[in-house]
Structure formats: structure tokens, C-alpha cells
Amino acid sequence: MPATVKGGVELRKALRNFAPELGKETQKEIASVLKPVVKEARGFVTTSPLSNWAREGGKFPVFNASIVKRGIGYKTTPSKPNRRGFTALAQIRNRSAAGAIYETAGRRAPGTKPSSRPNFAQAMGPLTGSGKERGRLIYKAWENDKGNATKAVLKAIDNAGKTFNRMVGTR
Amino acid sequence: MANVVIDIAAEYTGNKAFKQAETATQKLEKSVAKLGKQLAGVFAASKLYAFGKQSVKAFAADEKAARSLALALANTGNAFASIEVEKFIGDLQRATGVLDDNLRPAFRTLLTATGDVKKSQDGLALALDIAAGTGKDLGAVSMALAKAYGGQTTALSRLGAGLSKATLASGDLDLITGELTKKFSGQALAAAEGYAGSMAKLAVASENAKEIIGKDLLDAMQRIAGQDGIGGATTAMEGFATQIGNVITGISVLAVKLKEIPGGNFLTDFLKAGAQFSGLGALSKLGSSSKARSAGTPAQSPGQRKAIDKANADALKLQKTKNTLSKIDNDNTTRKLTLTADQLALLELEKKFDVERVGLYAALNESTDAETKMRLLSLIAIKDQNEALAGMIKKATETGDAFGSLIEVIRASIRAMLDKIAADVSQLQALTSGGVNTPVDQQRSIIREKLNLAMPDISALQNRLSMNNASINTSSGGSPTYIINAQGIGDQQIAAVVQGAIQDLNRYGNSTTYAGAI
Numbered sequence: 001m002p003a004t005v006k007g008g009v010e011l012r013k014a015l016r017n018f019a020p021e022l023g024k025e026t027q028k029e030i031a032s033v034l035k036p037v038v039k040e041a042r043g044f045v046t047t048s049p050l051s052n053w054a055r056e057g058g059k060f061p062v063f064n065a066s067i068v069k070r071g072i073g074y075k076t077t078p079s080k081p082n083r084r085g086f087t088a089l090a091q092i093r094n095r096s097a098a099g100a101i102y103e104t105a106g107r108r109a110p111g112t113k114p115s116s117r118p119n120f121a122q123a124m125g126p127l128t129g130s131g132k133e134r135g136r137l138i139y140k141a142w143e144n145d146k147g148n149a150t151k152a153v154l155k156a157i158d159n160a161g162k163t164f165n166r167m168v169g170t171r
Numbered sequence: 172m173a174n175v176v177i178d179i180a181a182e183y184t185g186n187k188a189f190k191q192a193e194t195a196t197q198k199l200e201k202s203v204a205k206l207g208k209q210l211a212g213v214f215a216a217s218k219l220y221a222f223g224k225q226s227v228k229a230f231a232a233d234e235k236a237a238r239s240l241a242l243a244l245a246n247t248g249n250a251f252a253s254i255e256v257e258k259f260i261g262d263l264q265r266a267t268g269v270l271d272d273n274l275r276p277a278f279r280t281l282l283t284a285t286g287d288v289k290k291s292q293d294g295l296a297l298a299l300d301i302a303a304g305t306g307k308d309l310g311a312v313s314m315a316l317a318k319a320y321g322g323q324t325t326a327l328s329r330l331g332a333g334l335s336k337a338t339l340a341s342g343d344l345d346l347i348t349g350e351l352t353k354k355f356s357g358q359a360l361a362a363a364e365g366y367a368g369s370m371a372k373l374a375v376a377s378e379n380a381k382e383i384i385g386k387d388l389l390d391a392m393q394r395i396a397g398q399d400g401i402g403g404a405t406t407a408m409e410g411f412a413t414q415i416g417n418v419i420t421g422i423s424v425l426a427v428k429l430k431e432i433p434g435g436n437f438l439t440d441f442l443k444a445g446a447q448f449s450g451l452g453a454l455s456k457l458g459s460s461s462k463a464r465s466a467g468t469p470a471q472s473p474g475q476r477k478a479i480d481k482a483n484a485d486a487l488k489l490q491k492t493k494n495t496l497s498k499i500d501n502d503n504t505t506r507k508l509t510l511t512a513d514q515l516a517l518l519e520l521e522k523k524f525d526v527e528r529v530g531l532y533a534a535l536n537e538s539t540d541a542e543t544k545m546r547l548l549s550l551i552a553i554k555d556q557n558e559a560l561a562g563m564i565k566k567a568t569e570t571g572d573a574f575g576s577l578i579e580v581i582r583a584s585i586r587a588m589l590d591k592i593a594a595d596v597s598q599l600q601a602l603t604s605g606g607v608n609t610p611v612d613q614q615r616s617i618i619r620e621k622l623n624l625a626m627p628d629i630s631a632l633q634n635r636l637s638m639n640n641a642s643i644n645t646s647s648g649g650s651p652t653y654i655i656n657a658q659g660i661g662d663q664q665i666a667a668v669v670q671g672a673i674q675d676l677n678r679y680g681n682s683t684t685y686a687g688a689i
Contacts, residue, residue, distance in 0.1 A: 008182045034179075079178070085185050088178035100175045135175070142177050153179050 005154065008089045009078050011161050019164055026160040027076040030090050033152035034074040037092055041141035042069045049102055049124045061097035071096030072138060090153050094138045103135040229378060230385030236275040243279045244288075251487060252288045259292055267299055267359045268371030269309065270378055277313035284317035294320070297351055299359035305331050319344060528554055541571075559679040588629070595621050 015023030045068050048054040053063040075091040094103050106121025108114065115121060128140040142149070241253050249256075260278060264271045277298055281291040298313040305312070307330055315326035324339040324347065338350055363371065522528060531554065535547040545564060552560035599618060 005180050005182050008180060009184055078182075079176075081184050085183055086178070086181040087184045088176070088181045090179040092177040092179070094175040103175050133177070138175065138177055150179055157180060 029156040063098040068099035226385035229381040284320040300355040303362040304355040304358040
């Protein structure tokens with residue numbers, strides 16, 4: 001469960017409209033925090049987790065290490081609201097199909113049946129993290145980061161808010 | 172697409188669906204509030220409105236059914252019986268306590284099946300008896316009877332009328348209706364008696380009252396609407412209703428107060444008298460006369476109505492007689508036309524086998540002389556009593572005469588010219604024989620002078636002959652032969668002229684082929 005903030009989206013809108021330079025600076029600051037996590041996550045990508053997965057053919061996504069690495073990235077602008085109405089101010093993403101499979105294989109919701117092919121997930125190695133936030137690439141890197149990135153992002157946003165308020169002369 | 176993400180610093184911004192739901196709820200609340208206000212306003216007048224609506228609806232349904240029945244009558248060629256049928260249904264309604272709303276469709280069903288008013292009336296009476304006896308719906312019974320008229324007795328067997336299979340299988344409608352009549356005769360009238368019947372009659376009266384009020388309501392609305400349309404009518408009606416309501420309230424208050432006074436029962440008498448002499452009475456009379464005017468007939472007494480009915484019946488009878496006479500006349504004309512055509516054909520045939528006529532045509536074909544041909548044509552015209560051909564022959568004769576006169580004039584002028592030339596020549600002979608001593612030059616000059624005098628006449632004659640484009644050969648001595656120089660005229664032109672002439676002959680009724688020729 002990500003840390004929740006209030007007024008973050010409004011602040012980003014205000015920055016974009018009234019202090020674009022400050023907005024860009026904030027984005028750069030957030031990016032600088034997220035980059036090491038992404039770099040670490042990319043480092044977890046192996047040549048091929050399974051011997052046959054790199055072979056072409058069939059409908060199943062082929063594991064290509066470079067594509068999987070390219071799919072791992074970050075986003076420093078607010079996302080669209082999810083089904084529950086939450087908007088993320090920043091995100092770390094694993095967008096390739098094979099990368100997503102490698103990330104989440106073997107993860108199942110509590111109470112659901114175990115996978116019919118458990119060997120597939122077991123061969124890829126253990127999942128790192130807890131609950132829904134368990135994985136082998138970005139979630140592992142995020143877990144290793146121990147929340148430092150979150151703190152840094154929140155601090156960057158908070159600083160930007162303070163600077164903005166100072167600029168406009170309120171508070 | 173795979174979407175594995177880690178959200179950092181999420182913020183609740185609200186769901187789009189929630190916003191939509193919120194907006195929708197707000198709208199709904201507003202609508203409900205508005206509807207509530209409207210309902211509260213309408214509820215007070217709902218009873219009155221409901222009655223008015225029912226009345227108008229009843230009238231509209233009644234009128235629709237009546238129109239439908241009238242159309243069915245017209246379509247089956249019984250339009251003249253429309254008044255009679257309406258009267259029959261009205262009487263039946265009063266006698267049996269069955270609404271005309273049910274009677275009309277039943278009658279229409281039977282009329283469509285039988286196409287005969289009398290049969291339909293009998294069928295409806297029977298259907299009423301069966302419906303009353305079996306407890307079935309009149310519509311279902313009439314439909315079963317209509318099908319039976321069409322030869323299908325299955326529906327009739329399902330009515331539970333107790334008809335034997337043998338009777339039904341016979342398909343004899345007289346037998347079937349006879350048995351039904353025997354079993355159910357008088358059921359409808361019996362059902363109309365007693366309490367249930369009285370209630371039914373009351374219901375009929377109530378429905379009729381509704382229809383009458385509905386009609387008057389619609390008429391009144393149209394009258395009030397006038398040029399302002401229905402908007403003006405509603406305003407006027409609301410104002411009028413308020414006034415009437417106020418008056419009613421005032422009367423009730425007054426009545427209560429008067430009852431408290433000893434001997435205050437005079438109010439009833441007062442209201443009765445008031446109804447006669449007050450504005451209300453006048454209004455009632457005005458409404459009654461207006462309705463009568465709009466109906467197109469003045470108020471009638473029973474005697475007058477009977478006389479009018481009789482006059483209508485007489486007029487109907489007269490119209491029927493007229494129709495019959497005109498039909499006979501038309502038939503006679505058709506027969507005459509057929510006879511004339513037959514006579515003409517017979518005459519043509521007679522002509523073909525007339526020996527004398529055939530002989531005349533044979534002679535005409537063989538003759539080469541124009542005069543003979545003309546004579547023969549004249550004889551044929553006289554034989555056929557053919558005025559057109561006679562006229563044509565007369566014209567041709569006149570043309571021939573005129574041409575002969577022209578020839579005579581030309582002959583006379585040539586003769587005069589030749590006489591003059593002969594005189595001049597004899598003068599020249601006398602001059603040359605008698606005058607030996609006359610010098611040669613003098614003789615030559617005299618001859619030249621004579622020739623010069625004669626030349627213009629010769630040239631004039633030549634010109635005249637060339638203008639007529641004809642030369643006259645008089646050398647044969649007998650009848651003259653005319654040679655026509657048709658320079659520049661080809662075969663086609665000649666053929667066209669001949670064809671035109673033949674067509675003209677045909678147009679005048681003078682065929683070039685003789686009678687009997689193929």
C-alpha cells in the first residue's frame with residue numbers, strides 16, 4: 001500500500017501552470033531518486049530464466065533480456081486514477097509482457113488454487129516482498145531500497161510545495 | 172498489456188463513476204422534488220380530471236367503433252343500412268344491457284363473414300343468447316358463429332353449446348343455428364331481467380352518459396379553444412372552474428346558515444325556481460339549443476322524430492328505386508350498343524354477297540375509260556346509299572367540266588390565231604401575185620411588217636402553252652390527247668400521290684377493292 005498524500009495532484013497542476021521551472025526541477029529530483037531503483041531492477045534481468053523461454057514461436061511471450069530491461073522504467077507525472085480512485089504521483093513500471101511474467105510468476109492471491117505448473121515459477125527463483133508487492137525485478141529492487149525512494153519522493157514533493165507557497169507568498 | 176507498477180505517493184482523487192453517480196443522484200433528487208410539487212398541485216383536481224378523461228375516452232372509443240362499423244357496412248355494400256344498424260344496436264343495448272362497445276365489434280365480425288345485414292342481425296341476437304347461456308364472451312361467440320358462416324365449425328364446438336358432432340359435421344348452417352336457437356332462445360332477455368340485468372342496464376346508462384358528456388366536453392373544448400388554440404382553452408377553463416368552485420362553496424355555506432333558521436327548507440324550492448329563472452337555467456337552455464344546432468337538427472318531439480324517420484325511410488326507398496331504374500337503363504343501353512354492332516357486321520356480310528354489287532366492282536376493275544369508271548362509281552354509290560362517294564364523284568365531274576372549259580378556251584384562242592395568220596398569208600399572196608410592178612424592197616418591207624405583227628401573237632401563244640406545262644396534239648382530229656410533261660417528278664412522288672388518293676377514297680368509305688375480294 002503506497003503512502004498517501006493530499007494535494008499532491010493539485011500541487012503538480014499549480015506547478016505546471018504557475019511555476020513550470022519548479023515543476024521540472026521537482027520531476028528531475030524525483031527521477032534522480034527512482035533511477036537507482038530502476039537500475040537495480042534491470043540488473044536482476046538474466047539472459048534467460050528458463051532454457052526454452054528465449055526460443056521464438058508460439059503465442060507465449062518470448063523472453064528477450066534487452067526488451068525486458070527496456071520495459072523497466074519510471075514515471076514522474078501523476079497517473080490516471082485507478083479503479084479505487086487513487087492517483088500515483090510517481091511510478092516504477094515493468095511494462096514488457098515477458099518481464100511482467102518473470103516478475104510475477106508464482107504469485108497468487110490468498111485462497112486461490114495453486115498453479116497447475118508450479119515448476120515454471122519455481123525454476124525462476126523466489127519472489128521478494130510481501131502481499132501483492134512481491135516480485136523478482138522491480139518489486140525486489142523496491143524491497144531492497146527499504147522505502148528510501150518513497151521518502152525521497154515525498155520529501156521532494158513537500159519541498160516543491162513549500163517553495164511554491166513561498167513563491168506565491170502564502171502560508 | 173502487462174501493467175506491473177509500483178505506485179509512489181498515491182492520492183485519492185475520486186472515482187469518475189462516483190462523480191457520475193453523485194451527479195445522477197442530484198438530478199434525481201431535483202426531479203423527484205419537482206414531481207412531488209406537481210403531484211401535489213394535480214391531486215386536488217385528479218378526481219374531476221379522471222372523470223373527464225374517462226368520459227372523453229368513452230366517447231372516443233364509441234365514435235371509433237361506430238366509424239369502424241359504418242366503414243364495414245360501406246365495404247360490404249350495405250352503407251344504406253347504417254342508420255338502421257345503429258338503431259338496432261341501440262335497441263339491443265337497452266334490451267339486453269350489453270354495451271354497444273361489445274355489440275358493435277360482434278356485429279362487425281358477423282357482417283364481415285356474412286356480408287348481409289339481416290343475417291348479421293340474426294347472428295348477433297343468437298350470439299347474445301349463446302353468450303348469456305354459456306357465460307362465454309360475446310366477442311368469442313360471434314367469432315365462432317362468423318367462422319361457422321365460413322364453414323369452420325371447430326370454434327363453435329368449443330363453446331360448450333352442446334352441439335352434436337353429427338350436426339357440426341353436417342356443415343348445414345341452418346341446422347346448426349336452428350339447434351342453437353332451440354337451446355338458447357331468450358337467454359339474453361332472461362339475463363337482462365332481475366338484479367344482475369338491472370345492474371347491467373344501469374352500467375349501460377352510465378356508459379352512455381359518459382359518452383354523451385365526453386362528446387360535450389370535446390365540443391366545449393373546441394368552442395372555448397377558438398382561435399387561441401388549446402392554450403387559451405385551458406386558461407379559460409381554469410378561470411371558469413375557480414369561479415364555479417367559489418359559487419358552490421358560497422351556496423353550501425349559505426345553505427348551512429339557512430338551515431339554522433326555522434322554516435329554512437325553502438332553499439330547495441328556491442334553487443329549483445332559480446334554476447328556471449336564473450342565469451343557470453338560461454345557461455342550460457343555451458347549451459341545449461347550441462348542442463341541437465351543432466347536431467344540425469332542431470330539438471324534436473317523439474312525433475316529429477317518427478315523421479322524420481318515416482321520411483328518411485321513404486327517401487331511402489325512393490333512392491333504391493332510382494338506382495334500380497338507372498341500372499335497367501344502363502343495361503338497355505349496353506344491349507342497344509351490342510345490337511348496333513351486330514347489325515353493322517351483318518350489313519358488311521350482306522354487302523360481300525351482293526351479286527349486283529360484285530358485278531359493278533368487276534366492271535369497274537375491267538374498265539379503262541374514265542367516264543365509264545365514273546359512271547360505275549356513281550352506280551355503286553347509289554347502290555350503297557354512299558353519300559360520301561356520291562359527293563366525291565360530283566366533285567370529280569365538276570373538275571372534269573372545268574378542265575374541258577379550259578381546253579375549249581385554249582382551242583378558241585388557237586383558232587383565232589390561225590385565222591389571223593391565214594388572213595395575213597392571203598394578204599401576202601395577193602400582194603406578191605397582183606403587184607408585179609411593185610419594187611422588191613417595198614414587198615420585203617411589207618412582208619417584214621406583217622411578220623413582225625404576227626410574231627408577238629405566236630410568242631404569246633407559245634408562252635401560254637409552256638406555262639400550262641402541257642402541249643396539245645390536235646393532229647388526231649378526234650378527241651384530244653393530253654400529254655402531261657411531269658419533268659422532275661419521280662416514281663416515289665407518283666406513288667405517294669396514288670397512295671394519298673387511295674387513302675382519300677378509303678376515308679370516304681369507297682374501297683378500291685370490290686366487294687367479295689380478298
